[in-house]
Amino acid sequence: MDRLRPRERKVLSGFTKAEIEKMEKLLEESGEQFLDREFCRKLARSFNCSKGHAGRPPVKWTEVESWFQNRQKDCPSKDASSLNPPEKLSVVPEACPMNKRHESSQMSKGALVDGEKVPDLSELEFEAKSKDGAWYDVDTFLTHRFLSPGEAEVRVRFVGFGAEEDEWVNVKKAVRERSLPLEHSECHKVKPGDLVICFQEGRDQARYYDARVLEIRRKLHDIRGCRCIFLIRYDHDKTEESVHLRRLCCRPTY
Numbered sequence: 001m002d003r004l005r006p007r008e009r010k011v012l013s014g015f016t017k018a019e020i021e022k023m024e025k026l027l028e029e030s031g032e033q034f035l036d037r038e039f040c041r042k043l044a045r046s047f048n049c050s051k052g053h054a055g056r057p058p059v060k061w062t063e064v065e066s067w068f069q070n071r072q073k074d075c076p077s078k079d080a081s082s083l084n085p086p087e088k089l090s091v092v093p094e095a096c097p098m099n100k101r102h103e104s105s106q107m108s109k110g111a112l113v114d115g116e117k118v119p120d121l122s123e124l125e126f127e128a129k130s131k132d133g134a135w136y137d138v139d140t141f142l143t144h145r146f147l148s149p150g151e152a153e154v155r156v157r158f159v160g161f162g163a164e165e166d167e168w169v170n171v172k173k174a175v176r177e178r179s180l181p182l183e184h185s186e187c188h189k190v191k192p193g194d195l196v197i198c199f200q201e202g203r204d205q206a207r208y209y210d211a212r213v214l215e216i217r218r219k220l221h222d223i224r225g226c227r228c229i230f231l232i233r234y235d236h237d238k239t240e241e242s243v244h245l246r247r248l249c250c251r252p253t254y
Contacts, residue, residue: 018160019047027071040064045181128156129174130167133236134207135197137178142166179249184225187245192216198232199247210235
């Protein structure tokens, strides 16, 4: 039996180690850029949807802003000419170049499809399906290999896990663009029949699995946000569960 990825169900607070490391790297690269309010909102939203943040209270954008402000007070300011725009961390690294012959068929992001340009690969973040059947955020693509024509695998490192948890996964079947969290005001975007990933909480662990939305009971929102109830069915075990929006992430659409 494959070793599972246990997650304790205790209530945690603050930033995770991976989140702090990401902010440290972003601060080192871009300095003053992080006083921008919209950037802090996007980063907080990214943290809240991360699998590694499960069990913790939601991060507020003001907490992200305060963290950067406090760190900048402790560090010497950079010369303005040395500041670079922030970059996404979860991208295919230079250490794992894609084979040019397979680039158009396997990784078509950034290319023209039917005359329309799709998002560039460097702007995307990814998730991969582990041996336990759950989806985890990809931190790094370490290397790749071709088992047969048209059949490629990549070795991935998951966010929040060490080298001992690295896995080979099928590019076509188990790697995709990262699922997106939804704000409370965006619950109307979820429709019956939609494919989502849902945070399934078990006795010993909690994981994100593919699921289908069966039914939605729309309710008035209150001070806590969206109170709608979503009936979903998990793909891996066919069980059904009623959940709130905070446990769902939707698939990207273009």
